[in-house]
Amino acid sequence: MTTSSSLVQIPSLSYQEIMIPTSCAMMIGFASGATTSGKLAAYQFMVENLHRLPQTRANWFFFQKxxxxxxxxxxxKGGLRTGAKLGAWTAGFCTLKEAFTLVPAIxxxxxxxxxxxGLNIALGASLFYRLRPxxxxxxxxxxxxxxxxxGxxxxxxxxxxxDSSV
Known part of the structure; x- marks a missing residue:
């Protein structure tokens, strides 16, 4: 039978160090993606409907609506897509950073x-997006x-x- 003092303590990943940056990145990605995709959707709507512009005031109202x-x-849609991508890359970076801090040498x-x-995430991104050599x-x-x-x-x-605690 083992006692509790002889058990080895296994360090775990910090929840806050991963989730806070990930959620912030998702919010920033959502805002960025929503603005960009919203503008693109407006341009696309105008291009698709430019040949049949409304003639009356009521039709203009429904057109704008x-x-x-x-x-x-x-x-x-674009905000969700961009937020998810940026959040996933940030979660990967933060998880790797916390995992590397568990190595005793660093x-x-x-x-x-x-x-x-950062090197590993950049390598993964260049392989994932197939960047030119x-x-x-x-x-x-x-x-x-x-x-x-x-870091x-x-x-x-x-x-x-x-220093402030001393």
Missing amino acids: TKNYKVILGGF ERRKSLAGALS TISPQRLLLGTLMGLCA LAEDYKTHLEE
Whole structure:
């Protein structure tokens, strides 16, 4: 029989470190996608219906009403699509960063964990979107640098919290 003191503590991923950035990214992605897709839906409606413009005032009212419905629907669909994509990539980055911090060699260095996860996410994105080989090294460097910046910001925050508690 084992006692509770002899059990090995297995560190787990931090829920807040993953869910807060992911939900923020989803909201930003939704706002960005809704505006872009709403404008595209308005242009598409105008192009499709330009040959049969309404002649009376009542018909103009229904024309604008239908256009507004199409814009709202297109914006909502595009916002959901963009928010889901950005949220998924952010969740992948944050999960990798937290998983890398569980490695004993880089346990206290979130900057190194951020750089490694940024590199992995950039590699995954370049493979997923099939980027040209001439563009891929630039994206890998950009992903690594952005991950390093995110990790350095988190290291600096931890350093400031330790200094203020002393």
